[in-house]
Amino acid sequence: MTDIDLRAIYARYLAALNAREFERMSEFAHETLTFNGEVISRDDYTAEIKAHLDAVDEFAWNLEDIVVEGDRVSVRLRDTGTPVKEWLGLQPTGSRVEFTEFGVYRFREGRVEQMWYLLDFQAIERQLAAGAGTAASTSDRQDQRQGSSSAAGEAEFTAAEAEVLRYEPAELKAPNHNDVRSFVHAWFAAFDHAAEAEFFTTHLDDGDMTFTLDGDALAHDHASFRDWYADALRHIPWDFHSIIEIDIAGNHRTGWTLEFFFRHVGKWLDEPNTSTGRPFNRVLHATWRLEHTGSDFLIRRYDLTIAQNTMPI
Incomplete structure (x- = not known):
């Protein structure tokens, strides 16, 4: 077709x-x-x-x-x-x-x-919250703290309360969504700077991990990840990851499910360790299953799908 x-x-x-x-x-x-x-x-x-x-x-x-x-x-x-x-x-x-x-x-x-x-x-969340604020500013009420007779005021408080409950921590020092986002950015920054493999294996379970691209396994434990990473470094002298969207569900007790897109650009060498190569530019969709061990984040599942391949590897 x-x-x-x-x-x-x-x-x-x-x-x-x-x-x-x-x-x-x-x-x-x-x-x-x-x-x-x-x-x-x-x-x-x-x-x-x-x-x-x-x-x-x-x-x-x-x-x-x-x-x-x-x-x-x-x-x-x-x-x-x-x-x-x-x-x-x-x-x-x-x-x-x-x-x-x-x-x-x-x-x-x-x-x-x-x-x-x-x-x-x-x-979506920002626009609904902004709408609630606008409704509140124009509604006719004397005291927001004691309630409102207007539907707009009730909607404002309902939306505000839902937002508070969504982010209320079970434990004050427990990792939250901002910590998860920071970890995702640190993970890809480490790829950008060709960090040592040990940085990545610290955050991958040696006995229970999945790392796939378009359904094909890239690695299943620390040893196979090191092999994959070493091969990638031989073919990619530099690359950059730009995260487009991140959707996070869960908390530190249940673990988190992440879905996001990121743009991956760089230079690809058909013959490893040579000076000539060609540029690549693609967008990937990632699904992660993430946990926190009490001291660090641990990726249990890491599935990638190529969403757009403008300049393929």
Whole structure:
């Protein structure tokens, strides 16, 4: 199937979603598919979409960028709508939201077989919070601390309380989402500066780890990671990682699940340790399973998928 075919199929799929033509889902998705790493039915996938539409009035998907490579389609969407019910754990405030969605789809015989997607949750959260603040400033009430007779005031306090509860630490000195983000940036900065392998193995479980790219195992323990890393250094004299989005769920007691995209650019040497090479530029989707041992972060699962391969290795 050509790139043009998949572009056209995706355009029809998006048009069907925006037109709420769910009876056409069998045209675009297999009866079972992998959705963010979980095998589900097409009906379950449709129900997931309908749940978003039920919570967000006038939800619309707008295509801003699409890259087709073989059986893979990577997209950047601009989504819009007005939440009217609790959505993504956030309370509605009457504000319209506009945010970025990244999606990676793998097709088989013209229909989606695997997909991964990530919403810019922080942008949604900021816009809803700003809407709550605007509603509060215009509502007619005497004392915010004692409550409000207006729906806008109640929405403000509900949203504010939900935000507080989301970040309230179980233990004051326990690692939180900011610590997780700092660790992710430190991890990739270490790659940028060609740190010693020991930095990375300190944060990988020697007996229980998964490290994959597009489903193929890159390493399964410290020894195989060192081999992979040494080979990468022979072929890549320099590279840089720019994190695009990070979505974090969990806490220090349960561990964290991370999903994020990052751009990976650099120079690739076909013949190791030579002076000639070629540039590469790609976007990858990462899924991590992260824990904290009490003294350090430990990555249990590290799955990568190439989302966009503008200048391949």
